[in-house]
Amino acid sequence: NAGVTQTPKFQVLKTGQSMTLQCAQDMNHEYMSWYRQDPGMGLRLIHYSVGAGITDQGEVPNGYNVSRSTTEDFPLRLLSAAPSQTSVYFCASSQMLDPLAGYTFGSGTRLTVV
Amino acid sequence: AQTVTQSQPEMSVQEAETVTLSCTYDTSENNYYLFWYKQPPSRQMILVIRQEAYKQQNATENRFSVNFQKAAKSFSLKISDSQLGDTAMYFCAFNEGGSNYKLTFGKGTLLTVNP
Numbered sequence: 001n002a003g004v005t006q007t008p009k010f011q012v013l014k015t016g017q018s019m020t021l022q023c024a025q026d027m028n029h030e031y032m033s034w035y036r037q038d039p040g041m042g043l044r045l046i047h048y049s050v051g052a053g054i055t056d057q058g059e060v061p062n063g064y065n066v067s068r069s070t071t072e073d074f075p076l077r078l079l080s081a082a083p084s085q086t087s088v089y090f091c092a093s094s095q096m097l098d099p100l101a102g103y104t105f106g107s108g109t110r111l112t113v114v
Numbered sequence: 115a116q117t118v119t120q121s122q123p124e125m126s127v128q129e130a131e132t133v134t135l136s137c138t139y140d141t142s143e144n145n146y147y148l149f150w151y152k153q154p155p156s157r158q159m160i161l162v163i164r165q166e167a168y169k170q171q172n173a174t175e176n177r178f179s180v181n182f183q184k185a186a187k188s189f190s191l192k193i194s195d196s197q198l199g200d201t202a203m204y205f206c207a208f209n210e211g212g213s214n215y216k217l218t219f220g221k222g223t224l225l226t227v228n229p
Contacts, residue, residue, distance in 0.1 A: 031215045042205060042221040090159065096215055099147050100166055103217055105159035
């Protein structure tokens with residue numbers, strides 16, 4: 001089925017470890033983004049991309065890195081995990097020419113940093 | 115920066131009754147896009163309903179409808195004939211359109227439908 005695929009679904013990290021959350025979409029969407037969801041905070045934008053080779057920071061970018069080498073993939077890297085990065089992470093994509101279509105979300109990654 | 119406010123952290127409703135979730139937003143744009151997303155316990159984000167500000171007519175999707183008040187910057191969601199499967203977190207979201215593709219979310223309202 002077409003959509004946004006996120007891996008892994010669950011991950012436990014030790015403080016200081018690094019890891020990459022994978023995100024891939026097969027809908028040829030130009031726009032891709034990463035959000036984190038914390039209780040009582042809604043979804044907050046970490047980084048986003050409007051096309052291959054173009055990325056920009058969102059509301060809460062510190063401690064995270066992204067790249068966009070292809071239209072399909074938009075990985076999120078945690079450089080040195082901290083307990084404050086314990087959260088649920090969502091990747092989402094959209095077609096820029098049709099903003100009313102909204103976003104398509106991945107199923108999320110629950111990350112725990114101990 | 116745009117802000118989206120959901121003033122009701124939690125709500126409950128009896129099965130088959132009607133409930134309204136509130137959402138207000140702040141923008142200086144004339145045309146923009148508003149959305150309600152549902153997040154059930156499965157964690158999946160599901161688009162429930164959408165509205166373009168340029169179109170004054172309120173959007174409707176089956177049992178879900180909105181009351182869009184542009185001057186008041188209000189975008190409330192009405193769920194009619196509530197069902198147990200409507201139990202979820204509901205997020206209001208705003209996109210200012212133009213060359214800005216970012217979606218700004220409210221903090222969410224947890225809706226519980228009681229049998």
